[in-house]
Amino acid sequence: MTVPHPPSGSEEPVGYDPTAVEAKWRARWAERGTHATDLNGARPYYQLMMFPYPSAEGLHIGNLYAFTGNDIHGRFQRLQGHTVLEPLGYDAFGIHSENFALKMGVHPMELIPRNVANFRRQLDRAGLMVDWRRSVDTTDPAYYKWTQWVFLKLYERGLAYKKQAAVNWCPSCKTVLANEQVINGACERCGTPVEQRALEQWFFRITEYAERLLNNLDWIDWSESTRTAQRNWLGRSEGAELRFRVLDPLTDAGSAGVMVSQEITSGSTVINVFTTRPDTIFGATYLVLAPEHPAVERLTTGDQRAAVEAYREQARKQDLVSRQVNKEKTGVFTGAYAVNPATGEMIPVWIADYVLMGYGTGAIMAVPGHDERDFEFAQKFGLPIVRVVAGPEQDAHTPLDAAYTDDADGRLVNSEQFDGVAVPDAKRQVTAWLTERGAGKSVTTYRLRDWCVSRQRYWGPPIPIIYCDACGTVPVPEKDLPVRLPNVPDYKPDDSGVGPLARHEAFYHVPCPTCGKPARRETDVSDTFLDSAWYFLRYPSVPNDAVPFDAAITKQWLPVSAYIGGNEHAVLHLLYARFINMVMFDAGLVPSEEPFKKFRAHGMIIRDGAKMSKSRGNVVNPDAYMDQWGADTVRTYLMFIGPFEEGGDFRDQSISGVRRFLDRLFASVRDANRGGAPDADVMRKLHQTIKKVGGDIPALSYNTAIAAMMEYMNTLRRGERVPHVAEVEPLVQLVAPFAPHIAEELWEMLGHAGSVFDAGWPAFDEALSRDDAFELVVQVNGKTRGKVSVARDVTQDAAVAAAQADAGIAKFLTGPAKKVIFVPGRLLNIVV
RNA sequence: GCGAGAGUGGCGAAACUGGCAGACGCGCUGGACUUAGGAUCCAGUGGGGUAACCCUUGCGGGUUCGAGUCCCGCCUCUCGCACCA
Numbered sequence: 001m002t003v004p005h006p007p008s009g010s011e012e013p014v015g016y017d018p019t020a021v022e023a024k025w026r027a028r029w030a031e032r033g034t035h036a037t038d039l040n041g042a043r044p045y046y047q048l049m050m051f052p053y054p055s056a057e058g059l060h061i062g063n064l065y066a067f068t069g070n071d072i073h074g075r076f077q078r079l080q081g082h083t084v085l086e087p088l089g090y091d092a093f094g095i096h097s098e099n100f101a102l103k104m105g106v107h108p109m110e111l112i113p114r115n116v117a118n119f120r121r122q123l124d125r126a127g128l129m130v131d132w133r134r135s136v137d138t139t140d141p142a143y144y145k146w147t148q149w150v151f152l153k154l155y156e157r158g159l160a161y162k163k164q165a166a167v168n169w170c171p172s173c174k175t176v177l178a179n180e181q182v183i184n185g186a187c188e189r190c191g192t193p194v195e196q197r198a199l200e201q202w203f204f205r206i207t208e209y210a211e212r213l214l215n216n217l218d219w220i221d222w223s224e225s226t227r228t229a230q231r232n233w234l235g236r237s238e239g240a241e242l243r244f245r246v247l248d249p250l251t252d253a254g255s256a257g258v259m260v261s262q263e264i265t266s267g268s269t270v271i272n273v274f275t276t277r278p279d280t281i282f283g284a285t286y287l288v289l290a291p292e293h294p295a296v297e298r299l300t301t302g303d304q305r306a307a308v309e310a311y312r313e314q315a316r317k318q319d320l321v322s323r324q325v326n327k328e329k330t331g332v333f334t335g336a337y338a339v340n341p342a343t344g345e346m347i348p349v350w351i352a353d354y355v356l357m358g359y360g361t362g363a364i365m366a367v368p369g370h371d372e373r374d375f376e377f378a379q380k381f382g383l384p385i386v387r388v389v390a391g392p393e394q395d396a397h398t399p400l401d402a403a404y405t406d407d408a409d410g411r412l413v414n415s416e417q418f419d420g421v422a423v424p425d426a427k428r429q430v431t432a433w434l435t436e437r438g439a440g441k442s443v444t445t446y447r448l449r450d451w452c453v454s455r456q457r458y459w460g461p462p463i464p465i466i467y468c469d470a471c472g473t474v475p476v477p478e479k480d481l482p483v484r485l486p487n488v489p490d491y492k493p494d495d496s497g498v499g500p501l502a503r504h505e506a507f508y509h510v511p512c513p514t515c516g517k518p519a520r521r522e523t524d525v526s527d528t529f530l531d532s533a534w535y536f537l538r539y540p541s542v543p544n545d546a547v548p549f550d551a552a553i554t555k556q557w558l559p560v561s562a563y564i565g566g567n568e569h570a571v572l573h574l575l576y577a578r579f580i581n582m583v584m585f586d587a588g589l590v591p592s593e594e595p596f597k598k599f600r601a602h603g604m605i606i607r608d609g610a611k612m613s614k615s616r617g618n619v620v621n622p623d624a625y626m627d628q629w630g631a632d633t634v635r636t637y638l639m640f641i642g643p644f645e646e647g648g649d650f651r652d653q654s655i656s657g658v659r660r661f662l663d664r665l666f667a668s669v670r671d672a673n674r675g676g677a678p679d680a681d682v683m684r685k686l687h688q689t690i691k692k693v694g695g696d697i698p699a700l701s702y703n704t705a706i707a708a709m710m711e712y713m714n715t716l717r718r719g720e721r722v723p724h725v726a727e728v729e730p731l732v733q734l735v736a737p738f739a740p741h742i743a744e745e746l747w748e749m750l751g752h753a754g755s756v757f758d759a760g761w762p763a764f765d766e767a768l769s770r771d772d773a774f775e776l777v778v779q780v781n782g783k784t785r786g787k788v789s790v791a792r793d794v795t796q797d798a799a800v801a802a803a804q805a806d807a808g809i810a811k812f813l814t815g816p817a818k819k820v821i822f823v824p825g826r827l828l829n830i831v832v
Numbered sequence: 833g834c835g836a837g838a839g840u841g842g843c844g845a846a847a848c849u850g851g852c853a854g855a856c857g858c859g860c861u862g863g864a865c866u867u868a869g870g871a872u873c874c875a876g877u878g879g880g881g882u883a884a885c886c887c888u889u890g891c892g893g894g895u896u897c898g899a900g901u902c903c904c905g906c907c908u909c910u911c912g913c914a915c916c917a
Contacts (some may be wrong), residue, residue: 138888156835224836225837226837228835228836228912229835229836229913231835232834232835232912232913233912233913235913235916237916237917239917273917274916274917275917276916276917277917288917294872327914327915352915353915354915354917355915355916355917356915356916356917358916359916359917360916360917363917364917366917367917371917372915373915373917374917376915397913445916445917446916447916465838489905515915567911567912568911568912570912571867571912571913604910604911609843609844640844640845640855640856640857641844642844642845642846644839646838648844648845649843649844649845650844651843651844651858653843653844653855653858653859654843654844654858654859655858656857656858657856657857657858658857660872661856661857662855663872695848703844703845703846703856704845704846704847704855704856706856706857707845707846707855707856707857708855708856709856710855710856711855712854714856717873718874719874720873720874741897762852775852777851778852779851779852779898781897781898782851782896782897782898783898784851784852786852787852818897819897821851821897821898822896823851826851826852827851827852827898829897829898830849830897831897831898
């Protein structure tokens with residue numbers, strides 16, 4: 001049996017068929033080049049969305065959510081008369097692809113193009129205004145040639161260097177693991193306990209830019225939450241570096257009063273510590289060094305050597321993750337003593353893994369009286385605890401049953417000449433005093449570490465460096481770029497601790513570019529975050545192969561006008577992109593120090609109140625929904641379910657409301673009255689709606705913009721009313737950013753030849769939007785008791801009179817008015 | 833622990849600088865049109881009460897003519913960071 005089709009000419013009007021409409025406009029856009037941006041166009045507007053990692057599962061609804069939100073913003077800017085560039089590409093390098101390829105037994109060079117093709121198909125369906133002529137694929141040699149060029153730029157400027165660093169190492173898989181691959185100290189794949197290994201790695205000196213990266217956060221137009229996250233990550237802290245002289249066993253033996261068994265050492269060792277509380281120096285009762293601290297070797301006394309070595313070995317073995325999770329304090333005494341520069345007393349030197357080598361100087365002065373960690377440690381190992389700060393209700397002798405850490409209200413005690421000084425002042429005074437005595441200086445440190453860009457992996461851009469026995473480290477000359485990633489069939493990491501590229505002879509052996517003698521290539525590839533740290537600079541200059549980014553185009557199109565993306569990239573990606581852009585700015589290659597004029601973080605989509613995940617089996621497949629409802633409905637629904645910057649709850653049940661709205665819109669245009677005049681009240685509502693939607697879109701309040709259009713739709717069709725064409729035509733323009741296909745179709749049905757996106761935004765007329773009469777809310781004693789219809793510019797006296805004339809209100813006016821609050825245009829409150 | 837954000841009907845959510853709490857949508861109820869309705873259209877829909885009215889924005893205080901919104905103190909949830917000296 002076949003489904004009967006309505007015969008043509010039947011009185012049943014033709015309804016909205018999204019499948020047909022969307023296919024038609026996809027084709028029409030391609031044919032007309034509607035989405036191709038003229039880079040010389042007036043008022044350039046660069047709308048950037050975070051490019052996706054093209055996974056084998058296909059487009060995630062979260063991607064679609066982000067892209068739709070960007071697309072609406074971009075389309076709106078176009079309707080406002082900007083020339084909008086809205087590019088999109090693929091972030092396809094990295095450990096994700098590599099692991100997935102390993103698992104599936106497919107080579108990434110085969111897998112990625114397949115995934116990209118599938119993504120492209122899904123993205124095309126979504127109706128994004130993307131100019132695909134300016135796409136990038138980070139795995140394309142034409143792109144990573146320039147990623148390597150970026151590396152060399154940093155190298156050239158002294159911002160790339162090599163040093164030893166610890167990595168997570170799985171002794172069973174014989175490979176380097178990222179922190180997120182370590183679960184409870186074990187390898188996520190095989191469960192073997194993870195160890196540390198020290199490898200030579202490439203780093204970028206992002207710490208040199210810490211201050212600028214921090215200061216610019218004050219003025220860039222970014223989501224506050226993102227700026228805060230970056231501030232915390234940069235972690236500026238002001239304090240002092242203090243010098244502690246370690247006792248020399250020879251000269252200090254007598255005075256020490258302890259058994260010193262170490263051999264004579266030459267010269268004296270100094271330990272520098274960083275502290276934010278120099279004011280507590282009189283309470284520093286011991287020192288703690290990180291187990292890896294280079295001075296440990298020298299300080300350790302003979303009788304402590306075995307214990308110290310054992311402890312260092314244990315710390316070394318522990319993986320990087322669990323070392324930071326394990327909070328139980330451990331440590332070992334080195335046998336050495338240092339002199340507290342304030343008190344002149346001898347204090348023991350310990351090592352403990354709660355002190356991190358990577359922060360400050362890798363050594364601390366422990367003030368157990370005023371630091372929780374030190375307190376805990378001192379209690380466990382029986383070290384002295386001294387009070388040197390007293391709170392408002394305390395004095396020098398108040399016992400300490402916990403560390404007193406308040407640094408605002410306390411005053412110094414047991415601190416000789418500083419007794420009684422308030423903590424904030426004491427910080428300055430003590431630092432000045434110690435500086436004078438050559439025992440310290442004030443310094444600012446950052447939590448931020450240098451960026452490790454090396455990966456001992458296969459699936460990434462080879463780092464363009466050559467090692468020559470004669471010439472040393474030689475950068476690959478620009479003319480030799482790209483250093484192509486060879487197609488290595490066995491790209492699995494092995495136990496050598498170096499990347500798989502080291503096994504590829506033809507890649508590895510290379511003549512030195514300087515002297516021509518046999519040399520070796522660097523076999524590490526670079527971090528994917530490097531690929532994405534500059535991609536926005538590339539888009540406008542694609543496909544120019546002569547330069548990474550064309551000077552004139554870059555000057556015109558950068559910085560990015562608006563960037564909208566997930567807050568999961570609040571710190572790393574966005575910080576690295578700012579850093580790279582800043583370096584390029586210093587090199588005179590980009591027009592602004594900051595790459596993204598405006599950044600907004602969108603929220604996350606959950607489903608039926610729960611996070612979407614494969615294991616829960618509640619992942620939304622965009623294809624299925626677009627099949628059933630049409631892309632326009634899915635787009636609009638995604639934007640309707642909650643504030644874009646907060647995310648929303650995807651519920652299958654609710655999507656029909658949005659579809660119904662589009663159905664009604666379609667019917668309204670189809671059936672609109674062309675003769676006669678539009679209704680004045682409806683037109684007033686129309687202008688209010690134009691204003692509302694035009695204000696909501698740039699604020700990313702998409703959900704309320706859609707609600708306003710729905711409300712207008714209700715006005716248009718209330719009581720089976722048939723709208724006039726002048727009432728619906730502007731609505732088509734308002735809807736266009738959200739539901740572009742149907743908007744084009746309706747625009748055509750309204751008799752227009754060109755694209756609705758070239759038609760501009762409907763004119764808003766303030767005069768037409770104003771009501772002349774309105775309902776004034778009347779309160780008596782602050783409680784709403786009714787409303788009266790009055791003129792918009794009603795005076796207070798007239799309003800009171802109108803209220804008194806209303807029986808429902810008058811009965812609450814039990815006495816003379818004691819006070820009258822009149823808010824023109826809003827409300828009247830009579831206090832009796 | 834620190835940092836950020838959020839708690840509003842049966843559900844997703846609105847509410848601009850303090851000014852009608854619950855727009856819009858889902859669901860639900862009733863009605864219309866229908867052979868039919870899980871289609872479409874119309875109307876209603878926070879709770880209590882016959883009603884006049886009363887109550888209601890996580891909890892407890894406060895400021896104010898008036899508080900979802902501001903202040904103080906709690907509770908819960910989500911997301912970051914996590915021994916950063």
